[in-house]
Amino acid sequence: MANPKSNLFFLLFTTLLPLLLLHFPTVSFAQTLFVFGDGLYDAGNKQFLSQNRVDASFLPYGVTVGQATGRWSDGRIVPDYLANFMGIPPVSSILKSTANFSHGANFAVADATVLGSPPETMTLSQQMKKFTGNKNKWTNQTLSEAIYLIYIGSDDYLNYAKNNPSLSDIQKQAFVNQVITTIEAEIKVVYGAGGRKFAFQNLAPLGCLPAVKQANGNVQECVKLPSEMAALHNKKLFQLLVELSRQLNGFQYSFYDFFSSIQNRVIKSKTYTFETGIAACCGTGSINGSDCSANNVCAKPEEYIFFDGKHLTQEANLQVAHLMWGADPEVIGRNNLRELMVLPLDISAILGDIQKAMAAMRSTQSKLESLYDIKKMESEMENQWLYQADKAISFLI
Numbered sequence: 001m002a003n004p005k006s007n008l009f010f011l012l013f014t015t016l017l018p019l020l021l022l023h024f025p026t027v028s029f030a031q032t033l034f035v036f037g038d039g040l041y042d043a044g045n046k047q048f049l050s051q052n053r054v055d056a057s058f059l060p061y062g063v064t065v066g067q068a069t070g071r072w073s074d075g076r077i078v079p080d081y082l083a084n085f086m087g088i089p090p091v092s093s094i095l096k097s098t099a100n101f102s103h104g105a106n107f108a109v110a111d112a113t114v115l116g117s118p119p120e121t122m123t124l125s126q127q128m129k130k131f132t133g134n135k136n137k138w139t140n141q142t143l144s145e146a147i148y149l150i151y152i153g154s155d156d157y158l159n160y161a162k163n164n165p166s167l168s169d170i171q172k173q174a175f176v177n178q179v180i181t182t183i184e185a186e187i188k189v190v191y192g193a194g195g196r197k198f199a200f201q202n203l204a205p206l207g208c209l210p211a212v213k214q215a216n217g218n219v220q221e222c223v224k225l226p227s228e229m230a231a232l233h234n235k236k237l238f239q240l241l242v243e244l245s246r247q248l249n250g251f252q253y254s255f256y257d258f259f260s261s262i263q264n265r266v267i268k269s270k271t272y273t274f275e276t277g278i279a280a281c282c283g284t285g286s287i288n289g290s291d292c293s294a295n296n297v298c299a300k301p302e303e304y305i306f307f308d309g310k311h312l313t314q315e316a317n318l319q320v321a322h323l324m325w326g327a328d329p330e331v332i333g334r335n336n337l338r339e340l341m342v343l344p345l346d347i348s349a350i351l352g353d354i355q356k357a358m359a360a361m362r363s364t365q366s367k368l369e370s371l372y373d374i375k376k377m378e379s380e381m382e383n384q385w386l387y388q389a390d391k392a393i394s395f396l397i
Helices: 004-023 078-086 124-137 140-145 154-163 169-192 210-216 224-247 258-267 314-326 337-342 347-371 374-396
Strands: 033-037 104-106 147-151 197-201 252-256 332-334
Touching (some): 078 147, 124 169, 197 224, 197 314, 197 337, 224 258, 252 314, 252 337, 258 314, 314 337
Parallel strands (some): 033 104, 033 147, 197 252
């Protein structure tokens, strides 16, 4: 028999919750996207920073859409698709001065890192400085409702693992902690500027990239150290986001498991509509891991996960974007992008009022219990039912 206390509590909760939500009708419908990161998200910034030839500014990059746009793919990248799902145009590179930034801006640059100062790119800190220097382009409300999309760290770990092939566990932990501490500081820069909604795509299994496997000499297996460090980074990053959601009022996040998505597609590529998850579409070497050019590009990029040695094809980007937008919590948590986009900015206040209401309900429940001995009433009803059943049976006999 159902517990009367549980039924009473459930009835009160389901009655009060809609009233509380109606009390806070501040649904935040994000129409602005800010993008930070490296070559996976670069929409053309690299070509404005480099004095040398930028491959992504020339075919075969962009071959699927008919022109090179500075994106490191045969066509569209993840931020392009997410903007489309949000109902806004693709956000332009911040360094393109003639662009329309009414729906946000893309600060990502190929070869970007969290630590250090690599040439002809912008570190995460420099991207954030660029953002704060341009934030007057948008209203405070726009900044607070916007989605802040971030993918960065691959080059930090690839370079560190390449230069330090025999790392102790302590050294791995120390380097990852450095990266995470810097990311935390930069998240707080955006939060201080009004940002509240953060979407992170965690790092890929870096040892499975064609460029990394080809350089290692064993193309049949993923290289252990880079993937190991990426996994450690992902664990620490998720812990950071959970902690920040407790520390910072109104902080909301989405965390997409890109690592598992790529790993699954590399191992079982045909399950996900790809012919191969090992070789890249464009490049030279045993698995096309380097030197992508018009002379060595495949005929059907949509059959490949990787376009070049480090970056995804348009088809792979589309699959990733769909997962980020609407997948379930096994793939993306705490919220997917579709949920994050409409979460009320005052969700903390709503939850606080719900907690107060719950406490009040518990008090009311105690008072009712003091007036009515619910367990005794339930027992008496059950005994009465058994008595009537016995009478009926004796009559039939």
